Amino acid sequence: MKLSAHYNRVNIITSMIILVITGVIYYFFIHLILTNKLDRDLAVEENEIRQYTNTFHELPLPATYLDQQVSYCPAKVDSASIRDFSYTTYYNPKEKEEEPGRMLLTTVNLKGKTILVTIIKSRVESEDLVRVILMITLAVTIVLMGTLFMINRFFLKRLWQPFYNILKRMKNFEVTRMELVGPEPSRIDEFEELNQSANAMAERVRQDYKELKSFTDNASHEMMTPLAVINSKLDSLLQTDDFTAEQGTLLEDIYHATGRLSRLHQSLLLLAKIENNLISDVQQVDLKELISQKIRQFQEFFERDGLTVEIRMEEKTTVMSRYLADIILNNLFSNAVRHNIKGGSIAVELSASRLVIANTGKALDNKTRLFDRFSKSSESEGMGLGLAITRQVCNLYAYQLDYREEAGWHYFSIIF
Amino acid sequence: MKILVIEDEPALAGSILSYFKGEGNVCEHAADFNSATGKIELYTYDCILLDLGLPGGDGLQLLSRIKEMNKKDGVLIISARHSLDDRLSGLDMGADDYLVKPFHLSELKSRVSAIVRRKNFDGGNIIIFNEVKIDVAAMKVTINEKPIVLTKKEFDLLVYFLSNKNKVVTKNAMVEHLWGDQIDLSDDFDFIYTHVKNLKKKFAEAGARDYLRSVYGIGYKFSDR
Numbered sequence: 001m002k003l004s005a006h007y008n009r010v011n012i013i014t015s016m017i018i019l020v021i022t023g024v025i026y027y028f029f030i031h032l033i034l035t036n037k038l039d040r041d042l043a044v045e046e047n048e049i050r051q052y053t054n055t056f057h058e059l060p061l062p063a064t065y066l067d068q069q070v071s072y073c074p075a076k077v078d079s080a081s082i083r084d085f086s087y088t089t090y091y092n093p094k095e096k097e098e099e100p101g102r103m104l105l106t107t108v109n110l111k112g113k114t115i116l117v118t119i120i121k122s123r124v125e126s127e128d129l130v131r132v133i134l135m136i137t138l139a140v141t142i143v144l145m146g147t148l149f150m151i152n153r154f155f156l157k158r159l160w161q162p163f164y165n166i167l168k169r170m171k172n173f174e175v176t177r178m179e180l181v182g183p184e185p186s187r188i189d190e191f192e193e194l195n196q197s198a199n200a201m202a203e204r205v206r207q208d209y210k211e212l213k214s215f216t217d218n219a220s221h222e223m224m225t226p227l228a229v230i231n232s233k234l235d236s237l238l239q240t241d242d243f244t245a246e247q248g249t250l251l252e253d254i255y256h257a258t259g260r261l262s263r264l265h266q267s268l269l270l271l272a273k274i275e276n277n278l279i280s281d282v283q284q285v286d287l288k289e290l291i292s293q294k295i296r297q298f299q300e301f302f303e304r305d306g307l308t309v310e311i312r313m314e315e316k317t318t319v320m321s322r323y324l325a326d327i328i329l330n331n332l333f334s335n336a337v338r339h340n341i342k343g344g345s346i347a348v349e350l351s352a353s354r355l356v357i358a359n360t361g362k363a364l365d366n367k368t369r370l371f372d373r374f375s376k377s378s379e380s381e382g383m384g385l386g387l388a389i390t391r392q393v394c395n396l397y398a399y400q401l402d403y404r405e406e407a408g409w410h411y412f413s414i415i416f
Numbered sequence: 417m418k419i420l421v422i423e424d425e426p427a428l429a430g431s432i433l434s435y436f437k438g439e440g441n442v443c444e445h446a447a448d449f450n451s452a453t454g455k456i457e458l459y460t461y462d463c464i465l466l467d468l469g470l471p472g473g474d475g476l477q478l479l480s481r482i483k484e485m486n487k488k489d490g491v492l493i494i495s496a497r498h499s500l501d502d503r504l505s506g507l508d509m510g511a512d513d514y515l516v517k518p519f520h521l522s523e524l525k526s527r528v529s530a531i532v533r534r535k536n537f538d539g540g541n542i543i544i545f546n547e548v549k550i551d552v553a554a555m556k557v558t559i560n561e562k563p564i565v566l567t568k569k570e571f572d573l574l575v576y577f578l579s580n581k582n583k584v585v586t587k588n589a590m591v592e593h594l595w596g597d598q599i600d601l602s603d604d605f606d607f608i609y610t611h612v613k614n615l616k617k618k619f620a621e622a623g624a625r626d627y628l629r630s631v632y633g634i635g636y637k638f639s640d641r
Contacts, residue, residue: 221496224496224517224518225425225428225496225517227517227518228425228428228496228517228518228519229425229427229428229431230518231518231519231520232427232428232431232432232435232518232519232521233427233431235431235435235520235521235522235586235589236431236434236435236521238584238586238631238634238635239435239583239584243632245632245633247632248631248632248633248634249632249633251632251634252632252633252634255586255588255634256588258518259588262518266516281504297595300607304606304607
């Protein structure tokens with residue numbers, strides 16, 4: 001749940017509850033006040049009737065005027081001192097309808113007789129007043145709700161915009177691209193601070209990465225010169241005559257190791273270069289043609305291991321570095337040969353959407369680390385960088401590289 | 417051939433110089449930008465081996481200097497920078513070839529020989545070694561004027577051997593020459609053995625002498641001694 005939605009919900013529910021409670025309290029208080037006022041009016045009327053009776057010794061006329069009705073009737077003997085306020089409805093002859101009223105039932109003494117006096121005052125006005133007040137309250141509530149909702153929806157959204165912008169930039173932040181999170185001007189201190197912290201962090205990460213990268217670059221570069229010297233000196237050493245067979249074997253081992261070291265070194269440099277997107281010969285690559293060429297190149301290896309190759313290819317061109325295309329095909333085909341079984345098969349399938357290179361072979365033991373650097377099966381002669389490079393290339397061009405094993409077949413697919 | 421080695425690493429330059437010496441080759445060495453400029457301006461070489469990272473200046477500047485002077489010297493860039501951009505700009509600027517360090521001296525020699533052959537014979541590109549005659553451009557081989565049929569790989573191997581006459585050529589170098597260094601299967605030397613065996617057989621059938629010797633199992637040497 002978003003912060004604003006959460007905040008919105010709490011805000012609106014709280015306001016609603018408070019407004020409803022206020023509304024109810026309001027209603028009752030106004031009702032009470034108005035009723036009190038009516039009761040006072042009724043008491044005044046009662047008082048007038050009493051004074052009139054005391055002065056003139058007769059009852060005033062049972063008049064009906066201005067929403068007020070007075071009527072008399074002789075009281076029963078035992079109802080000596082009744083004084084009772086109550087709600088009632090009465091017939092208003094002027095309006096010709098039943099109306100709500102407040103009634104005072106009281107008694108007066110007239111010549112020793114007890115007369116029951118009923119005074120009814122119309123409640124219509126006060127009811128109307130209460131209703132109007134209620135309506136206003138309700139309207140205010142609704143308007144307030146609406147405003148709150150709008151504020152939350154639009155103003156809060158705008159208020160939080162810098163936060164979302166910063167968040168988006170942080171998500172897109174990639175250390176290899178060597179960029180900062182970027183400034184996000186905001187009048188809100190917290191967001192300003194967040195932006196500054198994010199940028200400071202990005203800068204630190206970038207700095208660390210740069211140092212690490214230049215270290216790796218320099219290290220591999222510096223490694224290269226002695227390697228080249230060793231290589232050339234070995235070649236020179238070999239030209240001097242007369243080695244024993246034993247020395248010959250030693251030399252061969254040294255050669256072998258140097259060769260591996262050179263290839264390892266080149267692979268690492270290549271990986272670094274792909275990561276830094278330093279490969280620039282991007283062009284239209286006719287994959288069908290390139291794969292056919294690769295198959296011809298590997299023909300000898302296929303024949304040596306008695307591999308049958310099944311090819312099903314449609315036309316497919318893609319825009320990428322031809323050099324990298326060559327490298328990933330080399331890696332995939334090398335793997336398909338290396339991890340095959342004698343007399344096994346290789347299947348190549350190229351369509352507009354994907355390239356699948358599958359080979360028969362033994363089951364794998366560490367599938368999850370398949371594409372990691374230096375991960376290789378124990379009997380593999382490779383360096384374990386081929387698939388890491390392949391994945392890196394696929395990442396660069398946003399291709400999806402998948403592996404699955406099914407019925408003794410290993411499928412490597414690149415989905416364009 | 418007359419060759420100029422522009423390389424600042426003395427050990428590497430020494431190896432290259434000693435590998436190229438003999439057979440009437442003249443080799444000179446320049447270790448920095450200025451001495452290289454001086455030598456290029458004064459003399460003409462069949463091939464210049466140019467290291468890109470030089471003290472005192474960039475090798476690519478030297479290359480553009482050579483081209484400005486309208487010199488016909490062949491240029492082979494030997495660079496530690498395994499960079500495609502450098503390779504492309506080097507070749508664009510008129511270098512004849514590009515070799516990435518570390519390399520095998522035999523590979524270097526074969527590349528230099530190819531450049532020199534192309535320059536000197538104006539595309540005729542013929543290697544003659546005793547009774548063996550190779551037309552590199554047409555990919556034809558004759559022994560005692562009689563043509564023999566070689567596969568592409570056998571042909572490449574033969575040219576490679578002849579570029580490195582009297583030198584021990586290792587199997588590693590041969591594998592990398594034939595298949596490139598990108599194919600990660602090339603630790604397998606059986607292929608080399610097969611190709612060399614076939615080549616020897618075809619030479620014997622055509623009545624050529626047996627020039628190819630295996631050396632300690634590391635490699636082969638093509639020589640008439």
